[in-house]
Structure formats: C-alpha cells, structure tokens
Amino acid sequence: MGYTPEMKELIKRVEASRPxxxxxxxxxxxYPALSLEEREVVLNKFHPDYQQEGRRPVRxxxxxxxxxxxEVAGMLESRSMLRPERIDLSKVDFDTDVLIIxxxxxxxxxxxxxxxxxxxxxxTTKLRHGDANTMxxxxxxxxxxxxxxxxxxxxxxTIGGGxxxxxxxxxxxxxxxxxxxxxxxxxxxxxFNKLPDGRLDVRHFGGSSRKRMHSAGDMxxxxxxRVLRDEARNRRDLITTLEFCPAVELLLDxxxxxxxxxxxxxxxxxxxxxxxxxxxxxxxxxxRLHIKGxxxxxxxxxxxDGVVMAYRVGVGTNFLYSTQYHPTGVAYPEQNVGLLITEKxxxxxxxxxxxxxxxxxFPLEPRDVESAELIKEAVEKNKAVITPxxxxxxxxxxxxxxxxxxxxxxxxxxxxxxxxFDRHGIDISKEPMLVYPTLHYQNGGIAINSAAATAIxxxxxxGETVGGIHGENRLxxxxxxxxxxxxxxxxxxxxxxxxxxxxxxKLTLDHVNxxxxxxxxxxxxxxxxxxxxxxxxxxxxxxxxxxxxxxMDSE
Amino acid sequence: xxxxxxxxxxSTPAQQVATGDRAILPEGAKTIPIYVMGKKYEVPExxxxxKAMEFAGFKFLRGCGCRGGxxxxxxxxxxxxGDYKLHFGLACQTVVEPNMYLAQIPFYPANRxxxxxxxxxxxxxxxxxxYPELFRCVACNNCTKACPMGVQVLDYISALKxxxxxxxxxxxxxxxxxxxxxxxxxxxxxxxxxxQLARRIYGKYIQPHAxxxxxxxxxxxSGKYDxxxxxxxxxxxxxxxxxxxxxxxxxxxxxxxxxxxxxxQYL
Ligand SMILES: Cc1cc2nc3c(=O)[nH]c(=O)nc-3n(C[C@H](O)[C@H](O)[C@H](O)COP(=O)(O)OP(=O)(O)OC[C@H]3O[C@@H](n4cnc5c(N)ncnc54)[C@H](O)[C@@H]3O)c2cc1C
Ligand code: FES
Numbered sequence: 001m002g003y004t005p006e007m008k009e010l011i012k013r014v015e016a017s018r019p020x021x022x023x024x025x026x027x028x029x030x031y032p033a034l035s036l037e038e039r040e041v042v043l044n045k046f047h048p049d050y051q052q053e054g055r056r057p058v059r060x061x062x063x064x065x066x067x068x069x070x071e072v073a074g075m076l077e078s079r080s081m082l083r084p085e086r087i088d089l090s091k092v093d094f095d096t097d098v099l100i101i102x103x104x105x106x107x108x109x110x111x112x113x114x115x116x117x118x119x120x121x122x123x124t125t126k127l128r129h130g131d132a133n134t135m136x137x138x139x140x141x142x143x144x145x146x147x148x149x150x151x152x153x154x155x156x157x158t159i160g161g162g163x164x165x166x167x168x169x170x171x172x173x174x175x176x177x178x179x180x181x182x183x184x185x186x187x188x189x190x191x192f193n194k195l196p197d198g199r200l201d202v203r204h205f206g207g208s209s210r211k212r213m214h215s216a217g218d219m220x221x222x223x224x225x226r227v228l229r230d231e232a233r234n235r236r237d238l239i240t241t242l243e244f245c246p247a248v249e250l251l252l253d254x255x256x257x258x259x260x261x262x263x264x265x266x267x268x269x270x271x272x273x274x275x276x277x278x279x280x281x282x283x284x285x286x287x288r289l290h291i292k293g294x295x296x297x298x299x300x301x302x303x304x305d306g307v308v309m310a311y312r313v314g315v316g317t318n319f320l321y322s323t324q325y326h327p328t329g330v331a332y333p334e335q336n337v338g339l340l341i342t343e344k345x346x347x348x349x350x351x352x353x354x355x356x357x358x359x360x361x362f363p364l365e366p367r368d369v370e371s372a373e374l375i376k377e378a379v380e381k382n383k384a385v386i387t388p389x390x391x392x393x394x395x396x397x398x399x400x401x402x403x404x405x406x407x408x409x410x411x412x413x414x415x416x417x418x419x420x421f422d423r424h425g426i427d428i429s430k431e432p433m434l435v436y437p438t439l440h441y442q443n444g445g446i447a448i449n450s451a452a453a454t455a456i457x458x459x460x461x462x463g464e465t466v467g468g469i470h471g472e473n474r475l476x477x478x479x480x481x482x483x484x485x486x487x488x489x490x491x492x493x494x495x496x497x498x499x500x501x502x503x504x505x506k507l508t509l510d511h512v513n514x515x516x517x518x519x520x521x522x523x524x525x526x527x528x529x530x531x532x533x534x535x536x537x538x539x540x541x542x543x544x545x546x547x548x549x550x551x552m553d554s555e
Numbered sequence: 556x557x558x559x560x561x562x563x564x565x566s567t568p569a570q571q572v573a574t575g576d577r578a579i580l581p582e583g584a585k586t587i588p589i590y591v592m593g594k595k596y597e598v599p600e601x602x603x604x605x606k607a608m609e610f611a612g613f614k615f616l617r618g619c620g621c622r623g624g625x626x627x628x629x630x631x632x633x634x635x636x637g638d639y640k641l642h643f644g645l646a647c648q649t650v651v652e653p654n655m656y657l658a659q660i661p662f663y664p665a666n667r668x669x670x671x672x673x674x675x676x677x678x679x680x681x682x683x684x685x686y687p688e689l690f691r692c693v694a695c696n697n698c699t700k701a702c703p704m705g706v707q708v709l710d711y712i713s714a715l716k717x718x719x720x721x722x723x724x725x726x727x728x729x730x731x732x733x734x735x736x737x738x739x740x741x742x743x744x745x746x747x748x749x750x751q752l753a754r755r756i757y758g759k760y761i762q763p764h765a766x767x768x769x770x771x772x773x774x775x776x777s778g779k780y781d782x783x784x785x786x787x788x789x790x791x792x793x794x795x796x797x798x799x800x801x802x803x804x805x806x807x808x809x810x811x812x813x814x815x816x817x818x819x820q821y822l
Contacts, residue, residue, distance in 0.1 A: 001601065001650060127619075127620055127628065128620060128626075128628060130620075130626065131620030131621065131626050131628055132620075132626075135620070135621055135625055135626045136621050136623055136625055136626075144771070145765065145767060145768045145771055146767060146811065146812065147767055147812060147815070147822070148805055148814055148815050148816055148822070149805075149822075150780065150821055150822045151775070151780045151783075151784055152780065152783050152784070152787065152821035152822075153802065153821065155784060155787050156787075156795070156798055156799050156802060157799075157802075159787075159795060159799075160795070160796070160799040164792045164795055164796065168787070168788035168789075169788055171787075171788075172784040172785070172787065172788050175784065176775060176780060176781075176784055179768060179771045179772055179775060180772055180775060180776075182768060183768055183769070183772045186758070186759075186764065186765065186768070187759065188672065188755070188758075188759070189672055189754065189755030189756065189757070189758035189759035189760075190755075190758050191724065191728065191754055191757060191758040191762065192758075192762075192765075194762060194763065194765065195811065196763070197763060198762070198763030198764050198765050198766060199765055199766075199767060199811055199812060200765045200767070200768060201811070202811065204805070204807060209802040209803065209804050209805065210804075210805045211805055211811065217728060217729075219625065219728075219729070222625055222626075222731070223728075226732060226751060227754075227755060227758075230751050230752075230755065231672070233667065233669070234669050234670060234671065234672070236669065244616065244617075266616055267616065288575075290575030290576070293575055294575070295575060295576065296575070296576075297623070299620055299621045299622065299623075299626070300615070300619050300620055300621070300622055301620075333601065333650075334578065334601050334602055334603065334606065335602070335603040335606070335647070335648055335649075335650055337576070338576065339623050388584060388601055389578055389579065389584075389599070389601065389602070390579045420624075423648070424650065534614070534615075534616070535575070535576070536614055537575070537576050537577045537578070537606070537609040537610075537614075538577075538609065538610075538612050538614065539577065539578075539579070539580075539610060539612075542611075542612035545612075
C-alpha cells in the first residue's frame, strides 16, 4: 500500500530540503532550541495540559474546585449506570476475601500476593485477562539493580524528573521495592535480557543518572503480563478470574468500609453483587477518553473507571490534571495511528518537518515542549499534512539516519519500527514517517499511601489509576515498576486487612444517591453515565440511525 | 454515549479532521466492499479490519484488546473472492482489501495444564508429562503458516520434542497467544500454552541468575537503605534539587558492572 500518490508528491519537498539539512547536521548545526521563556509561551498556548481552553473546575466531589480537562471533569461529574433503589443488595452473588478490579500488571500482581497469603481472590476484568496497557509496554522497567546504583539514586532521578512534585513516601516505596520486584519476576520465570553470566542488561533513558532500564526484548510489558497471567492461572484454587465482567460501582457497608462492588457481565448484561472484605482498584489509565481528540497509545478499555468509582465513595485524586503526550505517535498508515515511535529516532538525528519539508523545531526538546511545537505547526500555522483519513501529520525524516550514520543503521537500530512500517509498504530508511502527538499516560489518579491504601477502610488501589508516584511527569520505565511495586503492596495490605477480623455490615449504595444529590445541587442536570467501559467509534451517521439508543435516552 | 470524542479545538482548520480512533471518510475517499461473516459492508479503503468494522457500525466487545498488535485478542481468518486460500491476520493490523470474506476468532478452546513452577523438574520430560499431545504433531506446518507474528511455531515444537527448552523459549518469544496456531493444528496441540511453560522454565531454571540482583535484594531486606530513603522523604525541594544536580552520570559506553561513582556513600 505505502503512501498515496499525493503524499509521494509531498515527500518530494522533504527530499528536496534533505541534502542541505544533512550537511548542516554533519557540521553539528541544530535548529535552535527554545529558551525557557519561549518554552513557556508555546506550552501555555498549545500543550493540552497548560491550555486554559478545554479545562474547567469540577463542581462536585473531593476535588471540587480544581480544574481538569473537559473530558476528565465530565467523568468526575458523571452519574452511575445503576439505580440503587432497584438493586437487592441482600442477594450476594459472589463472596470473597479480596476483590480485585482490573486484570493488568497491577491487578494480577496483587492477586498473586493476596493468594499467597492463603486468601480467596476474585479478579474481575473488563476484557480478557491481560488486555491491558501493561501488555503494550515495549521499553522497559526501572530498578536500581547495579552496584553503582542504589535506591537513593532511583529516588533522586524520579523526583527530579517529576519536577519535585511527587509524593515522597510513594517514591521511597518505589525505589525501595524496585529490585525486589525484578527478583520476584525473575523467580516467576520472566525472560529478562541478560548478559551470558546472568547479569541483567540495563540501559540509560531520559533523565537517568545510572543505567537502570531492564527489558525483555522490545516487549517487556507483554512478557511481564503473560508470565503473571500464567501464574494466576496456576493458582485457580484461590484466584477466580471473571472476564468481560467490569465493576461499575463500589459497595460500602453501613459503617463506611469498602465491602465489594457491583459487577456487570457485558455479554449477558446482568448485574452481580460481589461482596469482599477488601477491594483493590487496578483499572489502569484513561487514554481512551481521547482528551481534546488526541489519538492514544492505550488499550481499548482505558476509560478511567477506577477513578470514577473511587470518586463516588469520596476518594480524591492527585495530579489528575496532568497527562503525558508523546510527541511522535504514528499518524499514517491508519492501522498504526496513535502507536508510539520511540524518541530514539530523533536521538539518531531525524528532523521533524512540516508539509513544505521545512524544519520548525529542535527535535529533542523535552517531551511536553516537543508535543506543543508539533501541535502549533498543525493548528496555528496550518502546515501539517492531512492524511487520507483526515488526520494531521508532520514528517519525521528517518532516511536522514542512514545518511548520517551509514547504510543499514535504521534497520539495525529500529528493527521493530522498520518491520511495522515495511508491513504496510513503507521503507522508513528511504521514506519519512508521518507523526503527531498521542495521548500516552495518565500521570495522576487515586490518592493512596505507601501501603496502597486509600482514605476508605478496605479500599486499596495500585497502577496507572493512582496518582502521586510520578508527580507531574513520569520517567520512562517507572510505570511498569510502579504497577509491580504497588500491585504487590496492595495485595499484601489487602490480605492483612482482610485477615484481621473485618466484620462487614449491611451493604449499601447510599454513596451513589448522595453523589447524585450533590450533582443536582451543583446544577448538573444531564451528567454523563460512567464508567463508560468502552469507547464508541461508530460514525455520526451510524449513531444517528441507532434507534435503540434514541429509545434508551428517552426512558 | 459520552463526549469522550470531542470536536476538534476551535483553532483547527476548517477541513474535517479525524479525532481519537474514529475513522472518517474525507471527501473523495474511496470505499470498498468487504464481507463480515458473509454480510456485505462498504468501508473506506486503507483502514484496518478493526477500524473498518467500527466504521460500519460494529462495537467490539470480544475480539479487541490492545489495538496495537500485541495482545492477541483479534485473530481473523479471511479469504479473497475467487481464491481458495485462507489468510490469517490480526484485525487491528491487517488492512481491508476489496471483497475479502472475514471472520474473527476471538477465542479458541485449547487445553492448558496447570503446574507449580517451584516444584516442576526443569526437564523436557516434565513438559512431555504435562502435554503428551506434543507427540501428536505431524509437522504439517499449518501452525507456522497461521501465525500473525511470524513465529516459527513448528520449529519450536520440534525443538521441544528434541528436548531443547532453551531453543523453544527463544523461538517462541514473540508469541502473543492469539491461538491461531492451535486452531489450525491437526494434532490438536495447544502450542502457545506449551511455549509459555517452556519460557518460564527457561527463565527460572536455565537462564543464569543475576547475582548482583540477589545481593541488592539482601541489602534492601537488611534495611540498609531505610534510613537514607527516610531522610530523602523529609528533604526540602532545594535540598533535593541540589543533590539532583550533583549526581554523577554513569558513562554511556562503560561496560556494565565496571564503573563506580566518586561518591559512594549512598550506594
Ligand atoms: C504503548 C505503551 C507503551 C508503554 N511503555 C512503557 C514502558 O516502556 N515502560 C513503562 O514503565 N511503562 C510503559 N507504559 C505504561 C505502562 O505500561 C502502564 O502504565 C501500566 O502497564 C499500567 O498497568 P495497570 O495494571 O495499572 O493497568 P493496565 O495494564 O491497563 O490494566 C488495567 C486493567 O483493568 C481493567 N479494567 C478497566 N476498567 C475496569 C473495570 N471497570 N472493571 C474491571 N476491570 C477494569 C482493564 O481491562 C485492564 O485489564 C506504556 C504504556 C503504553 C500504552
Ligand atoms: S487488538 Fe490486540 S492484537 Fe489486535
């Protein structure tokens, strides 16, 4: 398939400017980087996190008054899909020690630890076990495993990367547990990249003082996920996995302790009451909210469910206003839209260019600044390529890499990307790639302490759904580490709590009623219904024909 | 359903722009017919099977996970008109072609043997005992032909039959456990489960362990870093920023395990 004839015509402009640009690069001349003041300006005007346009204060709940992106605020101000008065909570369908909501890396780690303590675990998940962001992580996982490194330096790198905004006890927990997590994964039979003598192969990454990035090929997350999932399957005596059965609301008991959740079988559309002495939220991130219409790297079920449910029982969030956009997501071909193109491409010298083949920014600005510059070129300057499916794209001139470093460098240094594009008829060592910023990571989320406990007794949380570990900016490789560290901590904490004589009183959904009253008092008359569970990608034309929906709305 | 897919910001140009993952049909774009489980739909060319089906109005429940070619939720079988040949691919990675007849196989039943990794003997015999059907393989190679990841499935099965766990582990590393191999197997093998077992035995028992990691774990468990981590959590932003600026950086080209910083008090 490859590029269309129209796009090939445009590529000629890139080729025309290339010899001169390569010459300049050889002389070590760069497009000038922005000054700190200029960075401020472009960030404020174009970075979705800084723009005032599209954000607003949320009007209800624990974070009332704080400003969030419209899509996030809408979720926080949403109402339940349940009508509490119609649900008979005296009929308990599932009864367990620990209920884990979410079956990614954090949830599965928690399940393994809680079952290790001999407790019965139910793990519910929206899609299949392992259909999760964890599966998609390529790059690696951090831990201070080397002799020249220590938790001290892991702590410093992490909190410096987060502009010193991170919650200190969480960073301490992360850097303390990280080597333990790696050893645990090793003991579960994970295939890490190692030197022949068994030494873990580690690399530097943006913001590191030591080589601390461990990996398993270029599918580190997938290897973690499939090993954890396989182990959970081996422990079927204690761990019951319910697939396609998301939680839609938390249950409290009359004393305000968390006591389970209402589950929804998406296939049969039945609701179930699951009672548990302890509950762990591990529902992952919110990429599928497509904030400001951005494409995303996230999996299909990344819709912020955990935060929504926790918010309704009164658990607030930290840093939820902060979102990580990766500057170079794929814009073409359509089948790869939103997927990551590693920073390495720019590290190897590829320029970012507009429709006329002109440079407009320094290619190695910090991620947030780089993203803002690309957005500016597209929306303000109108200098982006529009793809056949109507997307913005800017050129990433990968063929420069072979010219600068010798024939074959692209293939050798970027094998996975080479294959991914080659599959669709694009040879990225000869033709440039089209890129645009993509929504990558939910920096903030549910507030927890270092034991992964929330403010509600019996409710724990771990993984991308929590906030504070990374502050306003996450370093690469710290997220895979945080899901193992806090997933394990949540499992242990929940097991301890559940084994210490918790007595559940009558179950209630009163918090849902209370929250809806608050919505009404705030004048929010037509709230969204959430968790939304799955995004809907039908065209407007199809939607307008969906009579069923029209009928349901008028109910 | 929600306003999750909001309209583009006001500053965008007037032309229609796709947002999120929703495909649009820009003016002048061509559509082609595809047959989803035998029923015809007109969809824009260049889309993946997954997005084309969504364009047509399907909302996935089964058969869609990562949307990025790594979770194995969306294996799809298709034929092209006038051709007997069956093709296999991932719906999220395969581009629609005119007149393709397709069906997704979101799930395929496959036998999985439970085991305890701590207690298992790290030998090929242990694998044979759990999966005696390994020897029902007739080497037809249908598994390899069906693999959307290009994994040499037959080769790793053969390696295992010969007792080479390490080779099977490495050959199967790119497996995304979509189950297409098992769906095509004459011997009814659950190849991907067998490969998972081989990889875990390899990772735990055959691949050499990291001694430096074991040492670090012992140090952490002895409480060696508790005090300094506690101090760090108490520090002001300025103190932290000072320490942050003073960090020495491990040289890129220093072979692993050879470099040591000047200041070793925090190691
Ligand atoms: C493409 C990509 C590359 C990445 N690369 C890296 C990297 O190199 N290094 C790194 O450290 N990090 C990386 N990350 C980030 C990291 O992978 C994730 O942040 C992390 O894996 C999240 O794990 P989790 O367990 O919290 O959530 P997930 O793995 O997303 O799991 C969440 C689970 O909860 C389920 N769920 C959701 N809602 C409900 C509900 N209502 N009820 C029941 N279940 C529900 C989901 O279906 C899913 O199973 C990457 C992320 C992406 C998307
Ligand atoms: S949806 Fe995950 S591989 Fe296609």
